[in-house]
Amino acid sequence: MEHIKVNNFSLSDTITCGQFFLYTEIDDETFLVKSAGNSCEMRQKGDIVFLDCPSNKLDFWKNFLDIDTDTDYDRALQFCAKSKHKILKQAADFCGGIHIIRQDPWNALLCFIISQNNNIPRIKGIVGKLCETYGGFLPSPEQLAELSESDLAYLHAGYRARYLIEAGKFWGTLPRENGQTLNREQLMSICGVGPKVADCVLLYGFHKIDAYPKDVWIKRVIAEYFPDGFPETEFSGIVQQYLFHYIRHITRKKL
DNA sequence: TTCCAGGCGTATC
């Protein structure tokens, strides 16, 4: 069992705030998390996060949770605190311990293709079913590319099944290099990937924290609270995540 | 029954 000290970090908000779906909640503060072939049971008590993983995977999971990286969360929090928009301060007060998870880009692509015009419990269900088929993890691009839509009918993913296969075909043709970053245009060249899903992959997969996905919730927030438009910064993705989690909380729709 | 959900492709102007 590894443990790390954290400062102004909330594991439960980070895991459950709608940016990530490959987890099971064991209790309020304990989660079994999967990413890129690794799994880890993690728990937070106060300012200590416990990671039940091999010691040689400690750095992997710290990086996954964006702990001790160069991401400047203090700057995003100060921006919210000083904003003339009260809802930014409220959102940061409510869930300012959120970190932007550094997900596997391919996994993020699959999850957010599934997310389109869908709700979070169903997304999680479909992602979970897909993982069950492949030993607890999401299929590789090659595994997905050779499937037909009828092979995926058991997911009940609807029209999104075709997009998953398209994504597999696209990703499978990419050169195998670590750390390569795709841009928005490349992502949107995949049939079934539009601006929102592309921004999610940029933010959650490639940690481009200036990308801020505009889903129906964020569009409503902008329409209601930001008549002059969303105040864009180089860390809009972080602010967007606070807002997304907060607005769903106060509208108390358990979705 | 209708509405909604971390949207997108297509048709049309």
Added chain:
DNA sequence: GATACGCATGGA
């Protein structure tokens, strides 16, 4: 480039 519409599914 903007806007309208259909799309699979299941819970509210």
